[in-house]
Each structure stands twice: as C-alpha cells, then as structure tokens.
Amino acid sequence: xxxxxxxxxxxxxxxxxxxxxxxxxxxxxxxxxxxxxxxxxxxxxxxxxxxxxxxxxxxxxxxxxxxxxxxxxxxxxxxxxxxxxxxxxxxxxxxxxxxxxxxxxxxxxxxxxxxxxxxxxxxxxxxxxxxxxxxxxxxxxxxxxxxxxxxxxxxxxxxxxxxxxxxxxxxxxxxxxxxxxxxxxxxxxxxxxxxxxxxxxxxxxxxxxxxxxxxxxxxxxxxxxxxxxxxxxxxxxxxxxxxxxxxxxxxxxxxxxxxxxxxxxxxxxxxxxxxxxxxxxxxxxxxxxxxxxxxxxxxxxxxxxx
Amino acid sequence: xxxxxxxxxxxxxxxxxxxxxxxxxxxxxxxxxxxxxxxxxxxxxxxxxxxxxxxxxxxxxxxxxxxxxxxxxxxxxxxxxxxxxxxxxxxxxxxxxxxxxxxxxxxxxxxxxxxxxxxxxxxxxxxxxxxxxxxxxxxxxxxxxxxxxxxxxxxxxxxxxxxxxxxxxxxxxxxxxxxxxxxxxxxxxxxxxxxxxxxxxxxxxxxxxxxxxxxxxxx
Numbered sequence: 350x351x352x353x354x355x356x357x358x359x360x361x362x363x364x365x366x367x368x369x370x371x372x373x374x375x376x377x378x379x380x381x382x383x384x385x386x387x388x389x390x391x392x393x394x395x396x397x398x399x400x401x402x403x404x405x406x407x408x409x410x411x412x413x414x415x416x417x418x419x420x421x422x423x424x425x426x427x428x429x430x431x432x433x434x435x436x437x438x439x440x441x442x443x444x445x446x447x448x449x450x451x452x453x454x455x456x457x458x459x460x461x462x463x464x465x466x467x468x469x470x471x472x473x474x475x476x477x478x479x480x481x482x483x484x485x486x487x488x489x490x491x492x493x494x495x496x497x498x499x500x501x502x503x504x505x506x507x508x509x510x511x512x513x514x515x516x517x518x519x520x521x522x523x524x525x526x527x528x529x530x531x532x533x534x535x536x537x538x539x540x541x542x543x544x545x546x547x548x549x550x551x552x553x554x555x556x557x558x559x560x561x562x563x564x565x566x567x568x569x570x571x572x573x574x575x576x577x578x579x580x581x582x583x584x585x586x587x588x589x590x591x592x593x594x595x596x597x598x599x600x601x602x603x604x605x606x607x608x609x610x611x612x613x614x615x616x617x618x619x620x621x622x623x624x625x626x627x628x629x630x631x632x633x634x635x636x637x638x639x640x641x642x643x644x645x646x647x648x649x650x651x652x653x654x655x
Numbered sequence: 656x657x658x659x660x661x662x663x664x665x666x667x668x669x670x671x672x673x674x675x676x677x678x679x680x681x682x683x684x685x686x687x688x689x690x691x692x693x694x695x696x697x698x699x700x701x702x703x704x705x706x707x708x709x710x711x712x713x714x715x716x717x718x719x720x721x722x723x724x725x726x727x728x729x730x731x732x733x734x735x736x737x738x739x740x741x742x743x744x745x746x747x748x749x750x751x752x753x754x755x756x757x758x759x760x761x762x763x764x765x766x767x768x769x770x771x772x773x774x775x776x777x778x779x780x781x782x783x784x785x786x787x788x789x790x791x792x793x794x795x796x797x798x799x800x801x802x803x804x805x806x807x808x809x810x811x812x813x814x815x816x817x818x819x820x821x822x823x824x825x826x827x828x829x830x831x832x833x834x835x836x837x838x839x840x841x842x843x844x845x846x847x848x849x850x851x852x853x854x855x856x857x858x859x860x861x862x863x864x865x866x867x868x869x870x871x872x873x874x
Contacts, residue, residue: 558744561704562758562805563733566726 372544373584379537380588380631384619386526387627388592390519392616397519399615406474406489406507414501419470422499426474431488433477440470469503486516534634537584541638545577549642556646570643574636581635585628593618656682656813656844657703662712664698664868672698674868676712680846682812685839687855688848690865696848699865700817703846704738705729717812734762737806737814737843741821743798745790751801752777752786758809772808780804780834796827800834807838814838816847820854832858 408426410419419437426435438446447468474492476485493505549556559569596618600607607613619627657680664673673695680686688696701707702714705721714721717735724732745754752773759769777783780800790798799819806814816835820828832847832854839845849855855862864872 554744555746558746558757559761561733561738561744562761562809563730563735564761565730568761 368544368547369580372540372580373587375540376537376580376584376635377587377591379533379540380585380627381591382533383530384588384592384627385595386529387623388596388619390523390526391619393519393522395615395617396612397516399612400515406492406505408472408474408496408502409504409506410470410472411501411503412469414470418501419472422496422501423472426472426492426496429492431476432474432492434473434475436473438471438473440468443468443471486513538634538638538641541577541580541635542641544580545573545639545642548576549573549646566646569646570640573643573646574639577639578632578636581638582628582632584635585631588631589619589624589627656680656684656717657846658713658715659699659702660713660715662702662709662714664695664702664707665710671868673709676870678863678870678873680844682844683839683842685836685845685858685860686847687858687860687862688846688865689850689852689855689862690871691850693867694865695868696865697817698868700738700815700846700848703813703815704736705732734758734809735811735813737809737811739799739802739806739814739816739819741818743790743795743802743822745798745801745805747790750787750789751782751793751797754790754801755804755808757805762809773804776804776808779807779837794827795823796830799823799827799831803831803834803838807843811843813844813846816845818848818850820849820851828854 408422423435423437426432476488489507493507496502496505556569600613600616604613607616657678659676659678662673662676663671665671676695676699688699690696698707702709702721703716705724708714708722716732719732721732746757749757755773755776756769759772764772773786774783777786780803782797782800782804785793785797790801793801799822803814803816803819806816814835819835820831823831828851835845835847836858862872862874863870
C-alpha cells in the first residue's frame with residue numbers, strides 16, 4: 350500500500366514536473382518570506398532586550414532629604430523583586446562626575462558654585478537580569494509611579510521616551526510580520542491546493558478506475574495528501590536552508606559594523622526547535638492545501654460522470 | 656442475485672430515465688440488456704454499480720439494499736462486483752499485469768497471492784504472453800480481455816458489461832462473448848448491455864428490453 354502511494358507520487362512528479370517545480374519555487378518563496386520576517390522580528394526583539402538590560406532609572410532626591418529617609422527608600426526599592434542593584438550617588442559624587450564630564454567642554458562652568466549646588470543626590474536603579482527585556486518598560490513605569498509619590502523624590506528619569514518609541518516600533522513590526530506571515534501562508538495554501546487540483550485532473554481517469562474497482566476514498570486521496578505534504582516539507586526545508594545562507598552571508602558581510610554596535614554576539618539564526626516546528630507547519634500546510642482539493646473525491650466523484 | 660422492485664429514476668428536468676422497473680436475475684444467470692440509446696441502460700447499470708441511487712423503489716444485489724450504503728460500504732460493495740466498459744478504461748501507464756492486479760491490491764491481498772491469481776486469470780483470458788505489455792501496444796480485443804480479466808480477478812458475484820463489444824470487430828466480439836459465457840459458467844452472474852441484436856439472437860440467452868425507461872420485454 351505504502352509502496353503504491355509512493356509509486357503514484359513519483360508517477361505524478363514525472364507527469365507534471367514543470368508544474369511541480371514552479372510550485373516548489375513559489376511555495377519556497379512564500380515560506381522564505383515568513384522565515385525572514387520571523388528572523389528579523391526575533392533579532393530586533395533581542396536588540397530591544399539588550400538595550401533594555403542597559404536601562405537604568407535615576408531617582409533624584411530632594412535637597413532636604415535626611416540620610417535615614419534615603420536609607421529607608423533604598424530598602425523599600427530593594428524589596429521589589431525586579432530590582433537588581435540600587436546605588437546611592439551623593440551630591441559630592443554627582444558633582445565630581447559632572448566636573449569630570451564637563452571639564453573639557455565648559456571649564457568656566459565649574460567655577461560657578463551656585464549652579465553646581467543645584468546638582469542633587471540620586472539613586473541609580475538597575476533591574477535584575479532575570480527580568481524579560483520586553484517587560485522592562487512596564488516595570489520601570491510601575492516603579493517610577495510608586496517612587497514619584499515619595500516625599501523625598503523630586504524627579505524620576507529612565508529614558509522612557511525613546512524606549513517607548515522603540516518598543517512601539519518593534520510591536521508594530523511584529524504585528525506587520527504576523528499579518529504578512531498569515532497572508533503569505535494563505536497564498537501558499539492556495540497555490541498548493543491548485544497544484545493538487547491540476548494533479549487530480551490529470552489523473553482523473555486513474556481515479557475513475559480506482560473508484561470502479563472499489564478503492565476507498567481515503568485510499569484515493571492518500572497519494573495526493575502525500576504529494577501536498579512532500580511539496581510543503583521540501584519547500585520548508587529549502588526555505589530554512591536559503592534563509593540560513595542569507596543570514597550567514599549578511600552577518601558575515603556586516604561583521605565589523607555589528608561588532609562596532611556591540612550586536613555581533615547577540616544576533617542568531619532561528620533555533621532547532623523553531624526549525625522543526627516550521628518544517629512541521631510547512632508540511633502540514635501542504636497536506637491541508639491538498640486536502641482542501643481532494644475532499645471532493647468521495648463516493649464516485651470521477652466515475653459518476655461516466 | 657440482482658433485484659429491481661418498482662424502481663423509478665428521475666433526473667432534474669425532469670427526465671424520467673427509468674419507470675417502474677421490476678426485474679430479477681438469479682445467481683449464475685447470463686442476461687442481455689438491449690434497447691436504443693437513451694432507453695435507460697446506463698442508468699440501470701449505474702444503479703447496479705452503486706454510482707447512482709433510485710428516486711424510488713428498491714435495488715438489491717446479493718441481498719444488499721444499495722440505497723443504504725455509506726461511503727465505505729459502497730467501496731466494499733464495488734469489490735464484490737466487476738464492471739466492463741466499451742472503452743476498456745485501462746491505465747495506460749501500467750502493464751496488463753498491473754492493470755489486472757489492481758482490484759487485488761485495493762483489497763490488500765499479499766503479493767504472492769496477487770501474482771498467482773493474476774497468472775490464472777491471464778491464462779483464462781489468453782493473455783499470459785502479454786502480461787508485461789502496456790495497453791496501447793496490444794489490440795482492441797486484447798485490451799477488452801484485459802478489462803474483463805480485471806473485472807473477474809477478484810471473483811465477483813456479478814459482472815456487468817456495458818457494450819463490451821461496441822469497439823470490436825465481429826470476430827473479436829464473438830471471442831469476448833465466449834469469454835463472458837465462460838465466466839458465467841463458473842458461477843458469476845453476467846449482465847451485458849448491447850446493441851448487437853444479431854449476437855443476442857445467436858447466443859440464445861435471457862434478454863431484457865428497455866425502451867424510454869420502461870421494461871418492454873423479458874424473454
């Protein structure tokens with residue numbers, strides 16, 4: 350039985366090879382777009398996580414805050430399980446750092462004692478490493494709103510504007526990728542289904558004979574389902590291979606630039622599990638596309654027209 | 656073996672293809688079905704091969720009510736009958752042997768059993784020497800003998816043949832009829848539709864006549 354199914358599959362391949370080949374190209378292209386979208390989305394998310402890890406919150410303290418109150422606030426902040434490190438930057442330390450930074454740019458400014466007195470003490474807060482990158486903004490937002498209500502806190506800053514914009518950009522990009530993915534996979538399904546339809550028509554006489562001699566509809570459908578699934582599988586394997594070659598080529602070509610941006614170690618190709626999942630989905634789509642067409646083959650579909 | 660009881664078949668239009676057909680064919684009987692084109696012969700054969708159901712009335716073959724069969728049961732039922740057509744309906748990309756072996760493969764027989772049975776049938780129809788030929792490379796008579804071999808290889812209880820000699824010359828037609836009679840003599844009910852009145856007269860078998868969907872003769 351299995352031998353017969355594969356013989357029929359081979360026979361179909363021989364009969365319709367130009368159509369089968371063009372289908373393979375079209376479906377592979379569709380799958381390739383989906384993988385590339387996924388790859389881009391995955392790596393942009395990684396970059397966001399990376400930048401999120403560098404994100405710090407600066408909590409500026411009031412002039413009149415007492416050391417005991419500052420100590421109490423530090424302890425309160427440390428109780429938050431998302432917080433990794435809390436460091437007090439005293440007014441003197443902040444001044445020293447400011448002087449160090451400004452010395453070469455505006456040496457005159459350093460003589461103005463009044464201005465320098467305006468630099469407040471602050472708390473530098475970093476989130477714990479276990480916090481997921483995409484969650485950083487939410488956690489920082491929540492923490493900021495709690496800290497702003499503290500009497501000894503004058504201002505909270507954590508670069509929220511650009512992080513918000515960047516994560517919005519990533520969010521829309523991911524949604525766009527998902528939409529494109531669904532449309533492309535729908536197109537692949539349509540193409541596959543039509544190829545199987547052509548295959549069914551070209552083997553109509555054979556189906557008719559099989560119906561006449563009492564083949565179960567499932568027996569007749571099986572070779573077509575195998576055909577659709579194998580096109581889906583082959584296309585997904587080809588798409589993964591091509592996307593890997595493209596990824597390697599592009600990261601190799603821009604190696605220096607990525608190193609300069611400190612991104613080279615953080616970008617990666619899709620992992621093995623995702624590849625297996627993708628190939629399974631690709632194969633399944635092939636079988637579904639085929640099924641959508643061959644479900645019409647039931648109780649004498651071809652032979653009824655005798 | 657085959658029983659039609661008050662059978663009507665109406666197609667959209669309405670076209671009354673069969674009207675009040677009452678017919679009984681016993682096991683092992685050889686029956687000719689005659690009638691002009693459009694008389695209802697094909698409708699009758701479609702019902703026996705379960706590709707169509709009666710609008711009303713009862714069609715039974717080997718005690719099976721054909722109106723009550725589901726998809727899988729229909730396939731199972733078709734494995735118990737054999738069908739032969741005027742245009743042979745052979746798969747051109749398979750050899751004579753492979754064409755004949757099809758019903759046994761469908762049934763899930765073992766390869767050795769298939770080999771043995773197909774060789775027996777090839778001898779029966781006189782095609783042992785052509786087993787590895789493709790249908791397009793043998794004569795019309797040999798193609799029809801292949802089609803008959805395929806229809807009888809699984810030892811069906813009923814064999815229906817729709818104009819089996821329609822594409823053959825008189826000599827080959829006689830050969831095919833001889834073959835069908837031999838099949839019948841082994842216990843298979845044979846029901847043959849034909850236009851060839853002369854042959855029907857010569858063979859001296861039961862003859863059922865259809866005209867405009869009505870059974871007008873049974874002798």
